[in-house]
Amino acid sequence: EIVLTQSPGTLSLSPGERATLSCRASQSVSSSYLAWYQQKPGQAPRLLIYGASSRATGIPDRFSGSGSGTDFTLTISRLEPEDFAVYYCQQFGSSPFTFGPGTKVDIK
Amino acid sequence: EVQLVESGGGLVQPGGSLRLSCAASGFTFSSYSMNWVRQAPGKGLEWVSYISSSSSSIDYADSVKGRFTISRDNAKNSLYLQMNSLRAEDTAVYYCAKRGSGWYIDYWGQGTLVTVSS
Numbered sequence: 406e407i408v409l410t411q412s413p414g415t416l417s418l419s420p421g422e423r424a425t426l427s428c429r430a431s432q433s434v435s436s437s438y439l440a441w442y443q444q445k446p447g448q449a450p451r452l453l454i455y456g457a458s459s460r461a462t463g464i465p466d467r468f469s470g471s472g473s474g475t476d477f478t479l480t481i482s483r484l485e486p487e488d489f490a491v492y493y494c495q496q497f498g499s500s501p502f503t504f505g506p507g508t509k510v511d512i513k
Numbered sequence: 514e515v516q517l518v519e520s521g522g523g524l525v526q527p528g529g530s531l532r533l534s535c536a537a538s539g540f541t542f543s544s545y546s547m548n549w550v551r552q553a554p555g556k557g558l559e560w561v562s563y564i565s566s567s568s569s570s571i572d573y574a575d576s577v578k579g580r581f582t583i584s585r586d587n588a589k590n591s592l593y594l595q596m597n598s599l600r601a602e603d604t605a606v607y608y609c610a611k612r613g614s615g616w617y618i619d620y621w622g623q624g625t626l627v628t629v630s631s
Contacts, residue, residue: 437615450621497616500572502572
């Protein structure tokens with residue numbers, strides 16, 4: 406099983422600041438199989454990034470993804486009030502299709 | 514507009530059974546693989562099961578293997594999850610989730626809550 410570790414667990418930032426979220430895999434994952442999701446309280450998750458670096462439809466360009474192999478990064482260039490949420494990475498490279506534990510981005 | 518609407522959740526005793534349904538609309542259901550993903554209260558996301566568009570490929574998380582069965586009816590645009598031998602640790606919101614054209618989930622339902630308790 407591929408274990409995904411996300412860091413930090415919580416990121417406390419102010420609007421306008423840059424957020425850098427990490428997702429590390431226990432084994433190499435093809436970039437094609439790495440996605441990022443955003444979840445707000447009481448809502449279903451929303452796809453942000455697929456294929457490690459491709460933005461989903463309607464996602465603002467302040468969200469970007471990068472990385473390969475075992476290390477992947479989600480960057481939010483300038484935090485907007487609506488970006489404070491929990492972010493999960495997921496791998497579809499091999500079953501089980503695991504999620505990371507999430508990074509909570511909250512307001513400082 | 515893609516819509517995924519789950520139903521069938523509720524309170525069930527340990528050892529009991531429940532069948533979740535997901536009604537899909539707004540896309541060609543028979544062309545896409547589907548998943549069930551769950552989230553225990555206050556916890557993170559856990560992938561539960563996957564079924565390919567033709568049902569030829571099916572997979573489960575180890576935590577539910579042998580107890581849960583995923584299925585679909587393409588004629589009815591519906592996805593199902595039969596859950597047997599339910600345990601307290603199965604308590605969660607269960608999401609129906611559509612796979613995109615690549616390996617990712619592009620749409621999620623709003624979820625249905627399953628509570629396993631005596």
